[in-house]
Amino acid sequence: MYALVSFGMSLAYTQIGNPETGSARQFGPKVEPSLRDLAKKHRLNIGSAIPVSNLKNDLDGGRYAATATANFNLLELENDLKPPAIWIGPHEYHFSDVDFVVGEPGKKGWAQKHGLKLRGHVLVYARDEGYTLPQWLRSSGQNMSKEDASALLHDYITGVAGRYRGKVAMWDVANEAIDDRPNSNPFNLRNSFWFRKLGPEFLVDAFKWAHEADPRAELYYNDYAVEGGGVKAQHMLDLAKWLKEQGAPITGLGLQYHIDCRTSIAPGDGHYQFIEAIRKLRLAFMITELDVAIPVKRLPPADPDRGLIPQDPADLDQQAKTYAAVFQMALSSRNCHGVNIWGLTDKHSWIPGFSGGRNGAATLFDKDYKPKPAYDAIAAVLTG
Ligand code: XIL
DSSP: OEEEEEETTEEEEEEOOBTTTTBTTTOOOOOSSOHHHHHHHTTOEEEEEEOHHHHHTTGGGGHHHHHHHHHOSEEEESSTTSHHHHEEETTEEOOHHHHHHHOSTTSOOHHHHTTOEEEEEEEEEOOSSSSSSOHHHHHHTTTOOHHHHHHHHHHHHHHHHHHTTTTOSEEEEEESOBOSSOOSSGGGBOOOHHHHHHTTHHHHHHHHHHHHHOTTSEEEEEESSOTTOSHHHHHHHHHHHHHHHTTOOOOEEEEOOEEETTOOOOTTSHHHHHHHHHHHTTOEEEEEEEEEEEEBOOOOTTOTTTTTSBSSTTHHHHHHHHHHHHHHHHHHOTTEEEEEESOSBGGGOSHHHHTTTSEEOOSSBOTTSOBOHHHHHHHHHHHO
């Protein structure tokens, strides 16, 4: 089955297959022009966060995977490379899911076979609650000595970054180490397991060990609620400066950018001032987890349309403007190494769950893999 798809500046024949039988599943929704091709002209990486299971299970007859490969040159695993997914016990690791995408030693994985670079997320998720620190470590590590904790972290970072050496273009070495509320710790670091055991030096060590394990990978410190500047952004800059002074091989800062459709981003404002401050530290930056949430119709968790229907359809255009503004900012700065979007389609985005069903529709593709106005707006920025 062929369909003529037309939206904004794009016009393409797309073999969409038979949704009943999944035939022609190797042909995904190909959108012209592809963001991947357009971004290449700017040497800007453009990525998407994806769970391994969606690839392994050939989700939606392969349309999920095909949409990813057609539109992006970078892939980040949404949860599968987080410590709780891998680190199942002391010196005991679960690698098979990540191996599927990144490849076991000496072999290619799904990503390389499809010409996608990899962004590794994350070696140290520097907080204790939720899916960040392995549960067994939280409980069994309480009385662990500093030396033992340090040795354990060293082995983990070396084990993971070393296994995938040469295959991961950039790593989030540490994530969300800075607290939201003021405390008396240096750089307002969170009172996390690693901070309690090792002090702020765990961050320096993590960068050094990651670099030893994979000398060619770019290494990032990543955090949220720093977009646009402010107190937390200043802590991030101070931390980055200190890390450099300590000899930590840090490439840049990852700015998550979980924002909403009404976020204003314009030259000269706090967003631009922040990336300029990063440049002055001689660091790169990436937009690492971009999604632009829209207030959606409130529906019960089991409803298949939950998180998908904007309360105000005009917000899709508002969202497009905001996405475009982020890409405009990314292109304005030579030290931006890429933009990664958190979730491939609205149907598989974390925002509806995270917001308790209040927000959603935050990605570039709708539930049927149809590109939204945001897609065309980004294409226009990358073309212009
Ligand atoms: C989120 C995932 O998208 C969800 O599936 C999971 O339930 C919770 O974590 N900042 C990060 C990401 O660095 O790892 C988080 O990912 C979103 C916020």
